[in-house]
Amino acid sequence: MKNPDLIIIGAGAAGLLASIRAAMYGQKVLVLEKMQSAGKKILITGKGRCNITNSDTIKDFITQVFPDGRFLYPAFKEFFNEDILALLEDCGVETILERGGRYFPKSEKAADVVDALYKKAIDLGVEFIFNAKVLSVEQKDGKINSVTYLIDLEEVKIQVKNVIICTGGKSYPGTGSTGDGYIFAKKLGHKIEKLLPALVPVETFDENANMMQGLSLKNINASLIVDGSEKDSEFGELLFTHYGLSGPVILTLSRKIVLALEEKRKVKILIDFKPALSFEKLDLRILRDLDENGKMKLANLFKFWLPQKAIPVFYKLLNIDLEKKASQVSAEERKKIVFLLKNMEFSVKTHRGYKEAVVTAGGVCLNEINPKTMASKLVKGLYFAGEVLDLDANTGGYNLQIAFSTGWLAGGLY
Ligand SMILES: Cc1cc2nc3c(=O)[nH]c(=O)nc-3n(C[C@H](O)[C@H](O)[C@H](O)COP(=O)(O)OP(=O)(O)OC[C@H]3O[C@@H](n4cnc5c(N)ncnc54)[C@H](O)[C@@H]3O)c2cc1C
Known part of the structure; x- marks a missing residue:
């Protein structure tokens, strides 16, 4: 022209x-x-x-x-x-x-x-x-x-x-x-x-996300913790990957995560697998499941609470004898399970950079x-x-x- x-x-x-x-x-x-x-x-x-x-x-x-x-x-x-x-x-x-x-x-x-x-x-x-x-x-x-x-x-x-x-x-x-x-x-x-x-997935330090890679959870809550205090939280869908965390809730939080990482702050993500239930309500639900299935091995009850891919990570982090019967689970052990279901922690190493940022x-x-x-x-x-x-x-x-x-x-x- x-x-x-x-x-x-x-x-x-x-x-x-x-x-x-x-x-x-x-x-x-x-x-x-x-x-x-x-x-x-x-x-x-x-x-x-x-x-x-x-x-x-x-x-x-x-x-x-x-x-x-x-x-x-x-x-x-x-x-x-x-x-x-x-x-x-x-x-x-x-x-x-x-x-x-x-x-x-x-x-x-x-x-x-x-x-x-x-x-x-x-x-x-x-x-x-x-x-x-x-x-x-x-x-x-x-x-x-x-x-x-x-x-x-x-x-x-x-x-x-x-x-x-x-x-x-x-x-x-x-x-x-x-x-x-x-x-x-x-x-x-x-x-x-x-x-x-921005809108970028993040890499985490430990192998827990990697162990759940491919698992996509629709209704979780993710909280962003910077230097020990909560800065934001998002409800929705999260994806575990071989390197860490992705999916809409992480992408939305990533704007603040990237800034915190730039400032060399300690960044953590806390995942609540059961945001619809308060700690007390979840505790009652787990108590009911343990009571109703008293003769079952504790290990076999996790399928009531979690998707299959997440169970090995819970086994690893809980450090409870999973071979014991449900009826033998102590109140302290039960609270440990409830706490982890509502607070699984991931330390953020870095973000995935421009090659994977949406914008x-x-x-x-x-x-x-x-x-x-x-x-x-x-x-x-x-x-x-x-x-x-x-x-x-x-x-x-x-x-x-x-x-x-x-x-x-x-x-x-x-
Ligand atoms: C994986 C992914 C999924 C996304 N999904 C969505 C979605 O579903 N909905 C949504 O709203 N947004 C989405 N986005 C964001 C959205 O695609 C962008 O914000 C949008 O395309 C920006 O439009 P733009 O025209 O500004 O830039 P671009 O679409 O990036 O276009 C810029 C163009 O300029 C050309 N160019 C660059 N430099 C030169 C040069 N020197 N000479 C000649 N040409 C040049 C490039 O080749 C390119 O074609 C997504 C982004 C990604 C990466």
Whole structure:
């Protein structure tokens, strides 16, 4: 394309939406994408099913966003969950609503979302160049001037007045998001807030999680303990892995875990396997089971209280004679069982880093971006959208919606 009005760097969620909006406004849009096709990260979202957005109201939605979701009000007023669903529907992608307000394509295929958005952009006349790695964005006298990219080992420089940086974060670098946008932004004078992996699984010290690997528990409570005091807790689903802990409750707690680890604090996770029962109620229940099955070996009673994969860990940690009959279990031993069911402790060694983080926390400082346009306050013709910004959210379709909404707003080129 000769003399594009606008260059968009990155054909992910934000870049695709920005390109569609700008093309609808009659702009000549060129998208430079370093991978061989669009939306590589979208393809792996929601375990390949793509949790497109969430049914939350704007007010509830922004409470899921960090460090401050209020920045997104103007973007969400312009383009929110119903708008992305309507746009996809218009492109032939039907959606379904699941537990927790999560929307997915009815086909359960993330590829359908990518194909629809890409086709829409093409139909509107957007030009894509793939395998085109942008090397730098140049300014002159405070205005965007040109973009230089590498293709087939050759450097190409294009003059352009408007650029939207939609390069994503640093997580899952195999999808193309390797943090290049932060470098461009910094060179253009923007401040980058400290980058950290977010929504990331954690490694634990002992072998207990490893012994339960593959076990997924739906209704547990996990408490985060930092230097001995409780900082947060989450109820929901947890997954034990060969290295430690994962699953929604851990990913949600991970924002605070990563910060505490950065500060070299002692981090522990306490798991309550029976959050619906108080210590006293659980004690009564165990007492009843012991009474009703007095002749059974204690070891054989654990199946009433725990999934099979967790039982060997309890055997190991309890240090009680499991061969004794249920009727011979002392009150002290019973309380030990109850305590462990409500307080299994895991010391956190580290997190799994950007290669396994769902998103990147930190990014282009929001104070230097106009929330009504996504335009840089420092360089004319420069815009940012998506994860490259200092915005990240919990799981539940929130992160894609942020990328869609900020992309859409930036594409307006106000
Ligand atoms: C495993 C996983 C599952 C997830 N599941 C969900 C989910 O179900 N729901 C949800 O809401 N969010 C989910 N997310 C988060 C969500 O995918 C991201 O927040 C979102 O894709 C960010 O969109 P983006 O457009 O800002 O960046 P990206 O989608 O990462 O797109 C950035 C694009 O820029 C390109 N690029 C980067 N640098 C250059 C360069 N120098 N030159 C040219 N191109 C470049 C990249 O190749 C990439 O295509 C998930 C993330 C992961 C890792």
